[in-house]
Amino acid sequence: MAVVAKIVYGTAWKKERTTAFVVNAVLHGFRAIDTACQPKHYREDLVGTALQILYEKHGFKREDLFLQTKYTPIDGQDASQPLPYDPTADVASQVRASVQTSLAHLHTAYLDSVLLHSPLRTLPDTLAAWRALVALRAEGVVRAIGVSNAYEPAVLAALERDGGARPDVVQNRWFERNRWDAGVWAYCVERGIQYQSFWTLSGSPSLLSSAAVQAIAASKKCTPAQVLFRIAQLNGVTPLSGTTQEKHMDDAVAAEKLDFSDVQSAVDEILKIIRA
Structure with a gap:
């Protein structure tokens, strides 16, 4: 199962303002929300508060929204903050406890997607965590499973070959410095895996300011950010946006409506830069 939405709202680093930003993002058109059971960088509980406001005050239903969260291995947690699982438990138990914490935070009986926030220290531990997600998907608690911060195709192949299932989702940095992964x-494109990108805009200032992107933006009367989002969407990439500004929320959601069929040669020039 892949994310249906063409853009995902990212909730990292929003701290106590998470509730207000998530409510605003949904009211401005976002229908997919990404969070993590990682108090170090996310307030998953405040995403849950935002959801209650959307349901009770704005008429949204659970099925209107795609909710994605993550199991964060202990290396990515801050031990000074409450942990979502017992760090001395085996990896599979940690995954299950993290998912149960997320279900409670988000006031839901199921999660649309759960990702491993990163591969674990060893391949056996990564596979143990992955098999726990596979089991949760089979039980119907989770509908899609995936992995983030996995930059080697061999890791993804191992999940399918040795872990029992191909990922539904991969979420990675997609930007200039890693040559767009x-x-x-x-x-992912070859295998029908949903590829989600973060740092799409903030990580690619040179591309955004390039003559090719600027020319398309002028021609289509849109922003350079919308150009990059739409090119991503047309090439198997679902961007995350964590913007806190209403205008940028509107722009991000509207990007999927842009028709670039009459500027394909310019789009091809940008793809040459990305794929160089």
Whole structure:
């Protein structure tokens, strides 16, 4: 199962303002929300508060929204904050406890997607965590499973070969400095895996300011950010946006409506830059 939405609202680093930003994002058109059971960088509980406001005050239903969260291994947690699982438990038990914490935070009986926030220290531990997600998907608690911060196609192949299932979702940095994660991006497109990107805008200032992007933006009367989002969407990438500004929320959601069929040669020039 892949994310239906063409853009996902990211909730990292929003701290006590998480509730207000999530409510605003949904009211401005976002229908997919990404969070993590990781108090170090996310307030998953405040995403849940936002959901209650959306349901009770704005008429949304649970099925209107795609909710994605993550199991964060202990290396990515801050031990000074409450942990969502017992760090001395085996990895599979940690995954299950993290998912139960997320279900409670988000006031839901199921999660649309759960990702491993990253591969674990060893491949056996990664596979143990992955098999726990596979089991949760089979039980119907989780509908899609995936992995984030996985930059080697071999890791994804191991999940399918040795872990029992191909990922539904991969969420990675997709930006200038890692050459747009070309190997994993291609791997996902070839296999029908949803590739989600973060740092799409903030990580690619040179591309956004390039003559090719600026020309399309002028021609289509849109922003350079919308150009990059739409090119991503047309090439198997679902961007995350964590913007806190209403205008940028509107722009991000509207990007999928842009028609670039009459500027394909310019789009091809941008793709040459990305794939160089």
